[in-house]
Amino acid sequence: EVQLLESGGTLVQPGGSLRLSCAASGFTFNSYAMSWVRQAPGKGLEWISYISATEGDTWYTDSVQGRFTISRDNSENTLYLQMNSLRAEDTAVYYCAKDVCSGGSCYLDYWGQGTRVTVSS
Amino acid sequence: QSVLTQPPSVSGAPGQEITISCAGGSSNIGADYDVHWYQHLPGTAPKLLIFGNNNRPSGVPDRFSGSKSGTSASLAITGLQAEDEADYYCQSYDSNLSGSVFGGGTKLTVL
Numbered sequence: 597e598v599q600l601l602e603s604g605g606t607l608v609q610p611g612g613s614l615r616l617s618c619a620a621s622g623f624t625f626n627s628y629a630m631s632w633v634r635q636a637p638g639k640g641l642e643w644i645s646y647i648s649a650t651e652g653d654t655w656y657t658d659s660v661q662g663r664f665t666i667s668r669d670n671s672e673n674t675l676y677l678q679m680n681s682l683r684a685e686d687t688a689v690y691y692c693a694k695d696v697c698s699g700g701s702c703y704l705d706y707w708g709q710g711t712r713v714t715v716s717s
Numbered sequence: 718q719s720v721l722t723q724p725p726s727v728s729g730a731p732g733q734e735i736t737i738s739c740a741g742g743s744s745n746i747g748a749d750y751d752v753h754w755y756q757h758l759p760g761t762a763p764k765l766l767i768f769g770n771n772n773r774p775s776g777v778p779d780r781f782s783g784s785k786s787g788t789s790a791s792l793a794i795t796g797l798q799a800e801d802e803a804d805y806y807c808q809s810y811d812s813n814l815s816g817s818v819f820g821g822g823t824k825l826t827v828l
Contacts, residue, residue, distance in 0.1 A: 631817075633763075640719070640822035641755070641763065641806050655816045691762065698769075701810040702817055703753040705774065707762040 598622040598706040600692050605711030612682050612715070618675040618692030618708055626650070626670035629695035631704060632677050634688035642688075645677065646695065646702070659685075682715045689713075720745055720811055721820035728826040729797045737823045739790040739807030745818070747788035750810040754783055754792045757804045757822075766805070767792060794825075802827045 604616040618630070632645045645666040646655040654666055665678040675692050689712050693704035722740040729735040739752060746752055754767040765774050767783035770790065782793045790809075794801055807820040 633819075640804075641757070641819045643808075643817045643819060646816065657814075657816065693763075696768070699751075701750045703751070703765065703768045703808065704755070704763075705765050705768070707764070709762050 598694065600694065600706060600708035602690065602692050602708045602711035605690060605713045607714045607716065608682055609717050610683060610715055613678070613680045614682065614713060616677040616679065616690055616692075616711060616713070618677075620673045620675065620692075620694070623694065623706075625668075625673040629653075629697055629702060630666075630668060630675045631693050631695055631702070632666060632675075633691045633693055633704070633707075634686075635691070635710075636685070636688040639688075647675070679713070682713075684715050687713060687715045719821045720814070720818055721807055721809060723805075723807060723820040723823045725821070726824045726826065728828055730828045731797050731799065733797050734793060734795045735797060735825065736794075737792045737805050737807075737825070739792070739809075739820050741788050741790070741809060743788065744813040745788075745809045745811040746785065746790055748812055750812075752783065752785050752790035753808045754781075755806045755808065755819075757806065759804075763806070797827050799827050801825060 599621045601619045647666045663681045667676045689710040691710045694706040695702040755763045757763040770785040771783045
């Protein structure tokens, strides 16, 4: 059974930093790309970052480019999201998800339950 | 504002059929990138409903179906049930953004 368990979400002040983790199990982690998706209060889903299976390729949406860094430890089956210079608009539930990619396009076949990040003073 | 446009809300009575549209453009759906659909109940993990335009993952009832034509796609739900009340999102790749995007989401209300 595929399981994705996010952790690390908390209340943080504007300008602060936070690292989210996602522990994966039930599949061959190093064979799949992974992504982070967030949902701000009252808003829709937003795909914010992607990392290929072997870390050779990463992508960020414009709003987090230069502030967030996605990484993975394939020996520990764990995905990370380092978030710096946090802003109020980064307040959201953050989901990690497993990618299935074909022909340059991906979809997310398994998702975690999410971890809540609140940026406020 | 997403490059994939969905109606904010749709509604239907139990047993009826509804469709949710997803309008894109020449850099996403119209560029022949696949469209995928997700169901999201508040407080839970989003669930993959349709992948590759019209394929259902194991366990998804055949009441759910997807289609794609030109620069648009649609999700159809037949035999509406109370448990179908949720938010639904389309998703595709956009070449201008060099990444995947979700539609704005559609809230389905079962009357």
